[in-house]
Amino acid sequence: MIIPIRCFTCGKIIADKWEIYEERVKNGEHPKDVLDSLGIKRICCRRMFISFRDLLDEISRFEQTPK
Amino acid sequence: MSIKILELSDDGMYLKILIEDFPKEFVNSLRRIILAEVPTMAIEDVWIVKNSSPLYDEMLAHRLGLIPLTTDLESYVLPEECECKGEGCPMCQVAFTLEKQGDEHNIMVYSTDLKSEDEKIQVAAKIPIVKLNAGQSIILEAYAKLGKGITHAKWQPVGTCAYKYMPEINLRTDLCEMCEECVNQCPRHILEIVNEPFHSIAINDIENCTMCKICEEVCEFGAINISWHDDVFIFTIESTGALPALKILNTAIEILRNKAKNLLTKIEENVE
Numbered sequence: 001m002i003i004p005i006r007c008f009t010c011g012k013i014i015a016d017k018w019e020i021y022e023e024r025v026k027n028g029e030h031p032k033d034v035l036d037s038l039g040i041k042r043i044c045c046r047r048m049f050i051s052f053r054d055l056l057d058e059i060s061r062f063e064q065t066p067k
Numbered sequence: 068m069s070i071k072i073l074e075l076s077d078d079g080m081y082l083k084i085l086i087e088d089f090p091k092e093f094v095n096s097l098r099r100i101i102l103a104e105v106p107t108m109a110i111e112d113v114w115i116v117k118n119s120s121p122l123y124d125e126m127l128a129h130r131l132g133l134i135p136l137t138t139d140l141e142s143y144v145l146p147e148e149c150e151c152k153g154e155g156c157p158m159c160q161v162a163f164t165l166e167k168q169g170d171e172h173n174i175m176v177y178s179t180d181l182k183s184e185d186e187k188i189q190v191a192a193k194i195p196i197v198k199l200n201a202g203q204s205i206i207l208e209a210y211a212k213l214g215k216g217i218t219h220a221k222w223q224p225v226g227t228c229a230y231k232y233m234p235e236i237n238l239r240t241d242l243c244e245m246c247e248e249c250v251n252q253c254p255r256h257i258l259e260i261v262n263e264p265f266h267s268i269a270i271n272d273i274e275n276c277t278m279c280k281i282c283e284e285v286c287e288f289g290a291i292n293i294s295w296h297d298d299v300f301i302f303t304i305e306s307t308g309a310l311p312a313l314k315i316l317n318t319a320i321e322i323l324r325n326k327a328k329n330l331l332t333k334i335e336e337n338v339e
Contacts, residue, residue: 001122002122002130002195002197002198003195005130005133005134005194006133006226007226010226010227011220011223011225011226011227011307012226012227012305012307013135013192013194013226013307013308015192015194015195016192016193016194018195019195042227056121056197056198057173057198059121060120060121060173060198060200060203061200
């Protein structure tokens, strides 16, 4: 749905780096290089980034908006 | 006993130290106190006035709780030790307010939009909380309190706090045939071929070794052997941003000292 604030396994704060990661990957950089430069070293935190898909925009379309 | 700082990041949030000649029980108790007993600030109560965002109230509150807050351990006390007995007073809690209106550009609400009542207690990272479309809005009030990691992981001051033994790589040059298999197989690229002063295998960065023993397995001649020093530790503290790593270590040592002191006074009382 939306990027989890912490890594599920180790508890490292990852959400503050998501938008930078998303932007740089969209601009054609390899995810490996982006994660290395952001200082995401462990496999548990790295999988949080590479396996995440942002679905909040999809969901918010169906959300009831108050009149 | 000796301590050497191997690495301290510029913002002070990452610390790697080398501890020599120190009992492992103490190193482990330090680790456990850092994980479970060092108090930090985190949002505990959330009063939601209005929430028409795509996330449920509970999810929103959970996300708010996980945000790291810069902690001032001197001016705040734990709610259970406070004079108000945990009901909530300026000594033990800080109020945050968040008010945001969405528009057609899909506004992202960040943790930095939280307005703190106390300048010293601020959010430590710019974290996306929720996205608001046109017509959606959030109005809420949140209360941060001191707490310990033993109650909930949001109060842990560290992401990772771990130690490992110092690895030791024994190379038997008389058995080594220089097949270079261990150099190629090492996942951390610790072994290296050097030609100076003579053609041999050198150890590059031994702290990086994970003691996976792949090099030992691929060596047909038994020329390489991995072991570790029993009383040399590499201790890593990776703070979430709530407290600087050195402050976490200092507080943990203080807590351990008080625990030992309490135990001693209890024993002395009973002896008398």
